[in-house]
Each structure stands twice: as structure tokens, then as C-alpha cells.
Amino acid sequence: QKEVEQDPGPLSVPEGAIVSLNCTYSNSAFQYFMWYRQYSRKGPELLMYTYSSGNKEDGRFTAQVDKSSKYISLFIRDSQPSDSATYLCAMSEQTGANNLFFGTGTRLTVIP
Amino acid sequence: DTEVTQTPKHLVMGMTNKKSLKCEQHMGHRAMYWYKQKAKKPPELMFVYSYEKLSINESVPSRFSPECPNSSLLNLHLHALQPEDSALYLCASTGGGYNEQFFGPGTRLTVL
Numbered sequence: 001q002k003e004v005e006q007d008p009g010p011l012s013v014p015e016g017a018i019v020s021l022n023c024t025y026s027n028s029a030f031q032y033f034m035w036y037r038q039y040s041r042k043g044p045e046l047l048m049y050t051y052s053s054g055n056k057e058d059g060r061f062t063a064q065v066d067k068s069s070k071y072i073s074l075f076i077r078d079s080q081p082s083d084s085a086t087y088l089c090a091m092s093e094q095t096g097a098n099n100l101f102f103g104t105g106t107r108l109t110v111i112p
Numbered sequence: 113d114t115e116v117t118q119t120p121k122h123l124v125m126g127m128t129n130k131k132s133l134k135c136e137q138h139m140g141h142r143a144m145y146w147y148k149q150k151a152k153k154p155p156e157l158m159f160v161y162s163y164e165k166l167s168i169n170e171s172v173p174s175r176f177s178p179e180c181p182n183s184s185l186l187n188l189h190l191h192a193l194q195p196e197d198s199a200l201y202l203c204a205s206t207g208g209g210y211n212e213q214f215f216g217p218g219t220r221l222t223v224l
Binding site for chain 2: 008032034036041042043044045046049088090092094098099100102103104105
């Protein structure tokens with residue numbers, strides 16, 4: 001079993017839809033959770049960073065962490081064609097120089 | 113300045129060549145990373161430098177040789193690579209007590 005599981009999609013939605021992206025994990029020691037957006041042939045761009053359980057909102061993006069269920073989500077409201085990208089969840093046990101555990105990424109297409 | 117830069121953007125090399133990839137950040141981050149990413153896969157950690165010292169080497173073949181000349185620079189020296197080493201090579205950095213890794217745009221490497 002992989003440490004981080006993420007549905008690879010692909011996921012296609014119409015413009016303006018609410019998108020829900022999810023990851024599950026098995027390691028209860030994970031405390032730091034990130035979502036990255038990666039456009040084709042580019043480096044990952046950090047979208048959201050959360051510590052422990054709870055919600056965090058930034059514009060159209062909301063990140064949720066439920067440590068009891070070992071489940072994290074990223075919601076995108078009013079999705080735009082420019083949101084079309086691969087979304088990677090990532091998590092780690094501690095701060096500092098250490099390994100990030102990535103999900104496999106979900107490829108999202110927002111259709112105009 | 114919240115940017116990680118990488119040069120070159122593209123590199124084509126033969127199996128007998130020696131080349132180097134370069135990464136630079138001026139955010140004062142003290143941890144820097146090399147990742148390898150194949151198409152439709154998440155980034156795969158290769159090396160971590162913390163305070164200019166190699167702290168993690170994920171059993172990478174010796175044909176990849178990292179170097180951290182100072183706290184802002186990270187190099188990856190390449191020698192006698194194989195065609196299966198063709199990938200996007202990503203550099204990242206993180207600083208302070210935080211865990212967000214900021215990625216560069218990557219170098220797309222093709223080994224002929």
C-alpha cells in the first residue's frame with residue numbers, strides 16, 4: 001500500500017463548477033499537508049499549506065485536513081480554464097529538510 | 113524574491129557526455145533538494161542538502177553527483193547517463209521552521 005493515495009483522474013468539469021480533489025494516507029505521523037499545482041512541463045507551484053487538522057481558505061481555494069480519517073481535500077470554487085493542470089497532494093512528518101510524500105497527482109481539465 | 117531558478121531549461125546529452133544542472137535561490141533557505149520527475153508521475157526525491165551538507169541520498173546511482181557550493185546554489189553533475197535517466201529534474205528549497213518546498217521550473221533532460 002502506498003503511503004499517499006490520490007485518484008489520478010482525469011477529471012473534466014465545466015467552467016464555474018466546484019472541484020473536489022482528495023488524498024488519503026496511511027501514516028498517522030504526517031502533520032504537514034500541501035497542495036501543488038503543476039502545469040504541463042513546468043515545476044510544481046505551491047497552492048496551499050496546512051498544519052494538522054482544519055480548514056484553510058485562500059481565494060477560490062479551500063484546503064481541508066481530517067487527521068482522524070487520514071483524508072485531505074482541496075476545493076476549487078468557480079473553476080476556470082486556467083485551473084486546468086495536475087494537482088499533487090504532498091505531506092510530511094516534520095518541518096525542515098526532509099522527505100515529502102507525494103500523491104500521484106490528479107489531472108484536471110476545466111472546459112470553457 | 114520567492115523564486116527558485118534552474119538552468120538550463122532543456123538539455124540534450126549523449127551517454128558519454130558530462131554536464132551539470134544548476135539551481136539557485138535567494139530566499140535564505142537552508143535546505144535544498146533535487147527531484148526527478150517522469151511523465152505523469154509525482155516528483156521522486158534524489159538528494160537533500162541541509163545547511164550545505166548532504167543529509168539525504170535516496171540511493172541514487174553514482175552517475176548523478178550533487179554539489180552545494182554555498183547556501184544559495186545547488187548543482188547536479190551528470191556523467192555517463194542512460195536513456196532511462198531522461199526526465200524533468202526539479203530543484204526545491206525550504207527554509208526556517210517551515211515545511212513548504214518551493215520548486216523551480218525544472219530542467220528537461222534528454223539522454224540519447
